[in-house]
Amino acid sequence: MSGPAKADPGPADGSRGAQAARWVDADGVHIDVRGLAAPAPLVAILALVATIRDATAVIVHHERDPKMLYPELAEIGWKAERIDAPPGEVRLKLTAVAAES
């Protein structure tokens, strides 16, 4: 199942509200947290990760390097992998470490 190819990133001042766009693509569940004010991106990503029960990857579309996310991911046994993205976007692939063992 595929959703929109690209979600609306919204204004850059963090005024988009607390809603992160989500869709499913062949490479995993996508979440676009661009334009959200901290800590909404962190919360939205971890909330999505918490719902994953299998080896499905989470693809994060971010506007910056989410520094606060990494200790939280490590704590729940997930890892992050930076993947190619258009200029101005940080795109991450998150996977559960246990799912790969």
Place this chain on the structure above:
Amino acid sequence: MKLAAGAFLAGATSRLLPASIPFRYFGAAVAYHLLAWIALLPDAGASPRFTGGLGWRLAALHLVTLGVLVMSAMGASLQLLPIATRQPVRFKRAPAAIWWLYTPGVGAVALGMGTGAALLLVAGATAVAVALLAYAALIARNLLGAKGMPAVTAHCWVALASLLVTLVTALSLACTYLGAPLLERGTALALHVAFAPYGFMGMLVLGLSYILIPMFALSAGPDVRNALLSCAFAVAALLLAAAAALGVVPPLARSIAIALAGVAVALHLLLMRTALRTGMRRGLGRSFRLVRMAWALLVASLIVALGVALGAPMGGIATLFGLLVIVGWLLSFLLGILQRIVPFLGAMHAARGRKPAPTPSALTAARPLAVHFWCHVAALALLALAILTDGARLAVAAALVGATGAAAFGVFFAGVIRRMRRPPPPSQARVAQIA
């Protein structure tokens, strides 16, 4: 480009200040925390009726306020605000330079107060003031470019404005001991007591809470309108308190200021309650028991402040107010937050050149924190009881128990540093191989 968790964490740290910056502030705060309780010991017996004046009790008070509260707030804000505002620290060497000026300055202030050496006190106060002005300039520069987060930014601006009032009144009070005060002592004291804990530290704590509490509870950010409303009530309270201190309005205005502060706090705590209730992470542990206790004692401090303003006939009420606001609210809150933020930042920084990254929980030693928690609560209770009963022995016991707790907190902090440096345990090493 594929990165394992640890290596990726290392990449993430590239835009952070070096670990040595926040950790030097936190380390100094941990050391001054222990020294504060030790400094209380020589005159602990007379502490229940302390209302000011040079001596080791005043030194202990400022080791807590300047040495622990402001020191850790500086370390945390220098590290976290750039991430929140998405603005880097402009002058990379400034945070370390500020620390080198501020830390010995605090020591000189405490030593000057304890020994009654006025010149040492003024020299230390000047160093502290210059360091804090440089810090204020650094933070202001960062806030000017902030994107979004209006509630956090507004609180930080009020905190910086309050810092200026705090510095002017502090220097005036220090100069009193040289016989050349800038302001009348009563006025300077009244302004200092309102603007240092509630204006500077308080607004910084309330503002940063809008980032930190949702971040730790994993909840949505608080309602911005209500957070700004809380800030507006706090500003009105501070302005009215200042007007009362300057004699511009009748003394009754102090009570109205406290009522306005009460509304600000009520709005803030409602937002915090919502964050905790809606957060994904429910088990926030001992650190948040300290935070919740701190919030309760913030409310208690305002009630006692009202008693002071109305001239309640109770011995030691001014000392009790000071205990509640400084130790009960601010110190409890910061120690609660520090025990979460230190391992969290440690995990971010420890990943540099190391695979895998240690988790925050792997860096945390639970036992020293348990000892610290009970000692902190016991010391606070003993001090309150000492004030209520004018009990000298209780105050001495409080200082001893408090020092034990502070030492335990030091063990926790040293443990984080040690664990940051040592190789990962086998379980994590296995994860590294998989990654």
